[in-house]
Amino acid sequence: MAQVLEFKLPDLGEGLTEAEIVRWLVQVGDVVAVDQPVVEVETAKAMVEVPCPYGGVVTARFGEEGAELPVGAPLLTVAVGEPAAGGAAQGPAARSAQAQESPTEVPKAEGSGNVLVGYGTSQAPARRRRVRPAPTHSAVSPAAGPVNGRAEASPTATGKAPAAKATNGRVLAPETTDAPVPVISPLVRRLARENGIDLRELTGSGPDGLILRADVEYALRAAAARGRPAAQSAAEPHTRVAPVPATASQAPAPTLAGGVRTPLQGARTPLKGVRGAVADKLSRSRREIPDATCWVDADATELMRTRAAMNAAGGPKISLIALLARICTAALARFPELNSSVDTEAREVVRFDHVHLGFAAQTERGLVVPVVRDAHTRDAESLTAEFARLTEAARAGTLTPADLTGGTFTLNNYGVFGVDGSTPIINHPEAAMLGVGRIVPKPWVHEGELAVRQVVQLSLTFDHRVCDGGVAGGFLRYVADCVEQPAVLLRTL
Known part of the structure; x- marks a missing residue:
């Protein structure tokens, strides 16, 4: 049986104790090789790619892009061992793509044991395509990131997934409020949430219906052009209109008892990284x-x-x-x-x-x-x-x-x-x-x-x-x- 190993943010050296997640390089459900970079982080010294010492199937990620993690905090979990850990739930299309990518099996359980940030953990591996599981009746798209601070586990690791239904020959997402919608990154999910966009009402323009940032922005522009709330216009055809102005400064400024505005109003930039x-x-x-x-x-x-x-x-x-x-x-x-x-x-x-x-x-x-x-x-x-x-x-x-x-x-x-x-x-x-x-x-x-x-x-x-x-x-x-x-x-x- 497959073994699930947890990969933690390694010691970054030079007295560094934390790092900010800039960009995830893998999604839940992706097959990764030993020493393959899985996330790009920014420290107080530089921006570096963190390689994973394990090979297998990514079953969970911890932390959204923009979040700060301390050294030793979990980054992701990887199911290592038998090929069945990822192949059974991937479907014929994903298995075919994986077979074309490499004639070997899913990477074995042993890892390199090296996590030296900024230098890689061994010789640089050959560039690999990310293999996404094809949408089937038993799998939810792995592209979704963490929700409410919790890592989303892949159906291949839990063996449980909400039931889906087929309509006109197409497999639709499970009809449940907890089912994650396939988006390209957690930042897109946050953008939709902050602007009242229901992702289930959008039709993604990415591969396999993946919702891109452009899809959410088009919905926002359409809502602004029609003068309606964004949620009411999310499902309408995308219309390229003027960008929505930033809303950070639209909130009313707090006032003192005499009606005078408090100081230090304006845009704020965190002093980090x-x-x-x-x-x-x-x-x-x-x-x-x-x-x-x-x-x-x-x-x-x-x-x-x-x-x-x-x-x-x-x-x-x-x-x-x-x-x-x-x-x-x-x-x-x-x-x-x-x-x-x-x-x-x-x-x-x-x-x-x-x-x-x-x-x-x-x-x-x-x-x-x-x-x-x-x-x-x-x-x-x-x-x-x-x-x-x-x-x-x-x-x-x-x-x-x-x-x-x-x-x-x-x-x-x-x-x-x-x-x-x-x-x-x-x-x-x-x-x-x-x-x-x-x-x-x-x-x-x-x-x-x-x-x-x-x-x-x-x-x-x-x-x-x-x-x-x-x-x-x-x-x-x-x-x-x-x-x-x-x-x-x-x-x-």
Whole structure:
């Protein structure tokens, strides 16, 4: 007989204790293989796919998309063992599709035992199609998600399903208020519930009558166009009309005794995931670090010419941030006090013998700081390639926890936003951050004469506990000298 195993949200590492469900990758009733990703979650560090260490048939899922789960909470259950656990209730069409997908049986009970988030649990499996059971007289569509916080069990696992009836040769859903209606995701079910849509009155446009988000939105638009409640128009033909305006701000604002509106009215965005982690870290930095900032203008004309000459010589193109990173590592070798961290409990300054260089990157999910490991050992080409890789991963939301932790110094190129200067907050627990403004033509005295030169403003925000102003000023002056005369770097290469 099949054995039902429970897969829990694994330990995510790096002190992470919870994760938000972004997207389910499997439905109840799907056949999954060992190490196949089953859910996409967002932690305070990154968005990652969680692989399941068991192979078999998904019998239940726990948590809707958008819900936060603590580490150790159940994610899903999988029936593993004999093929009969999923094949008997799937029907001829599903069994045929499964046979075409793989000539082998349902994956065996043993699992990989690995649940390392962000890295997979073994070699990446071949891409698989999801196999949905065909609608039959004994199965309710598995596409429905959790209802009222409870996981919906598959008929293949319970062996019980409400009776269905056939009309004109078609198998209809069981006539019971508890029967789940096939929808593509729990978010669609929530959208319908919040707007008074009866899903049983809709005709799904997806495969096997699956109700899509577009089906619910069409019903809402039709209701708005006719000036009727959404539930009365759900069963009518879909009509493409103007979108329904958001209703979040339509609720009457609470008032005080005198009829005056209470404060803090408006849209609210939860501080969770990456945004919440950034808020916590910045707040802690402001509380614990006595920071100070110094800045200087530098003539970057020669640096820009040097980069142009490098790229004209052939080979991979060298990025400007890679050259700035190379200057940073050279400066930290001369002023190692800034490549450190303060251990507040031990009341000690910890100085690092390596440079893990972080750089600020703005993404759709908020500010993240990917880390270039051992930046002090890399040349300009290697730095360029690593910056490009991490930037692309940040935009795609695929950075791993290892990509976002362990930094010892941060390079912040806020010039990409078109600003000249800034006094940024130090990336706790680091001790300093170099800021680079935009490079723009300005009047500048060059070799005793007024000329138009490419000028950049450099700033250094530092933890005043690790050094005094003389060290900070010496570091920043050396960086500016290297920007103005790149040949200075030859002394440290």
